[in-house]
Amino acid sequence: MEEGKVLSQSIQQSAAAYVIIHDKFGEAVSPFDANETMPFFEVIDTSLWPEIALFMRDHPKLQFNYMACLSGVDYQAEEKVGIVCNIESLGQCHHKLSVKVKCSRHGGSIPSVACVWHTANWHEREAYDMFGMLFTGHPDMRRILCPDDWEGYPLLKDYKVQESYHGIKVPY
Amino acid sequence: MESRCPTNSVFNSQSSTRMQELDRAGMGSVRVTRKGNNVVVLEKDLATEQMILAMGPQHPSTHGVLKLECLTDGEVITEAVPYLGYLHRCFEKCCENVDYPAIVPYTDRLDYLAGMNSEFAYAIAVEKLLDVEIPRRVEFIRVIVAEMNRIASHLVAIGTYGIDLGAFTPFLFCFRDREIILSLLEWASGARMLYNYIWVGGLAYDIPSDFNRRVKEFVNYFRPKTVELYKLLTENEIFVKRTRGIGIMPADVAINYGWSGPMLRGSGVKWDLRRNDPYSIYPELDFAVPVPDGKVSDVGDCLSRHLVRALEMEESLKIIEQCIDKMPSAEGFNPRSAVPKRVRPKAGEVYGRAENPRGELGFYIQSDGKSTKPLRCKARSSCFVNLSAMKDLSKGQLIPDLVAIIGSIDIVLGEVDR
DSSP states (O other), rough: OOOTTOHHHHHHHHHHHHHHHHHHHGGBBBOOOOOOOEEEEESSSGGGGHHHHHHHHHHHHTOEEEEEEEEEEEETTTTTTEEEEEEOOOOTTTOEEEEEEEETTTTOEOOOOOOTTHHHHHHHHHHHHHHHOOOTTTTTTOSSSTTTOOOSSSSSSSSOOSSETEEEEEEO | BSOOOOOTTTHHHHHHHHHHHHHHHTTOOEEEEETTTTTEEEEEOOOOEEEEEOSSSOOOSSSSEEEEEEEEEEEEEEEEEEETTTTTTOHHHHHHHTTTHHHHHHHTTSSSTTEEEEEHHHHHHHHHTOOOOOOHHHHHHHHHHHHHHHHHHHHHHHHHHHHTTOHHHHHHHHHHHHHHHHHHHHHSSOOOSOOOEETTEEEESSTTTHHHHHHHHHHHHHHHHHHHHHHIIIOOOHHHHHTTTSSSHHHHHHHHTTOOOOHHHHTOOOHHHHHHHHTTTTTSSSHHHHHHHSSSTTTHHHHHHHHHHHHHHHHHHHHHHHHHOOOOOOOTTTTTTTTOOOOOOOOOEEEEEEEETTTTEEEEEEEEESSOOOOOEEEEHHHHHHTTTTTHHHHTTTTTHHHHHHHHHHHOOOHHHO
């Protein structure tokens, strides 16, 4: 965090929420990135992600009960893929925070949080569909938007579309 | 509807064990009837065969190309699994290959019934990264067209919901009035549904000089029509019998599912992004956020969700009237004065969102600060999230009630499949 910079109120709230999480999990989470547009922290020990998520949802001072969005992202330069979760406390504490979780680009996996927020169920399926990372412990890990027998993961930066699908020419 | 088992069914491999599980759980074959709003079990443990019923993708009550695979036990649905993707065209991959302003027409095609609102949400998200000062008149015009589009979208939702449940007349009434809105929006933007009107940093054109007067005329014309529609459909006894007490969703589960918009408010949660995460000029405007009080509907049921939409239209009329009164004059106004020549946002990420007729439409955008194309642009679709609760909502419901439940979710498959 830059010193001497006046932070807006919503970022201060996010920072306060982060401090509670950092006190509990310490080194498992990265330092807080207090940028103006989307303050976030990263989960470094990915195996703890469901535990952190549950803590965020159920701690009386945090109450992050609403997951607005979960987006898959391809970090090609780092050889990683990951998810960005926009989580907020709806109607309770009025603060929001974003969390990033990354895994290897080749056969990596991230623990699922579908049991914490139902929203994550379909969003994780979508991230798997588009980026190919697996979510361990997900109740129904299937493709959601592409057909089951589609080849490759379309939103990877180096994705090459397949030549034909069931005899239909794919590239147009 | 067809009862032939589709090839990629999830039930194929597991159905026999699943049935045994259900039998053990006391959910085995039953014969039921409806008494008032309650389902009464007549006989239990009848050894009838469970049937897989595929509903859609070409079924009119699925509002597009949604397929629902229902495991049914007589008239009761034990499980309904939605299948999506029939309209998937990978909007997000398209975004990575075009400049920021060129994404606006794609956003129209997400929720094609509320194009203005989708453009609005996208413009807000990009402008957060851009640091541009939006002229005040632009903000007012944006809110007017967005609220008009909200009314048009709710009219379709209400009209088709009536049709789903056998009421044909309200549908004609709704489409007659929606036509006026579409004509007005066509006058302003040149298109009836896919507008490309709200640009990043401004608007494509100023509104025509007589636009505000005509909109005011429409508001005065439409206000009595909302009352008429309310009497015709919302208070219709047959309609109420089909929707009240059906598909109840408790507030906490709705929040956990990530519901938003009229769906969430139908469950009694007073949450509207125009109020709770204000954007544009909404903080200056006076409007209420209607939430069902449980007098005419059971909170969280299909009727509540319909009721929220019906009441919201009147609030939108209020917003439009205020905007027309407060709008700065057109003197020396250039709708493109703040539109950047090349949209190149600073490096960073943003999650921008707006209250759409169907709920929260959000855009997660990642920019590297050098390119004029986004590194990643994800659309958080409101119907996609709302629809994900289908499994819970449909469990134990009767087949005709499933139609009522899908209709109350008000899905637009263009946004679900993206």
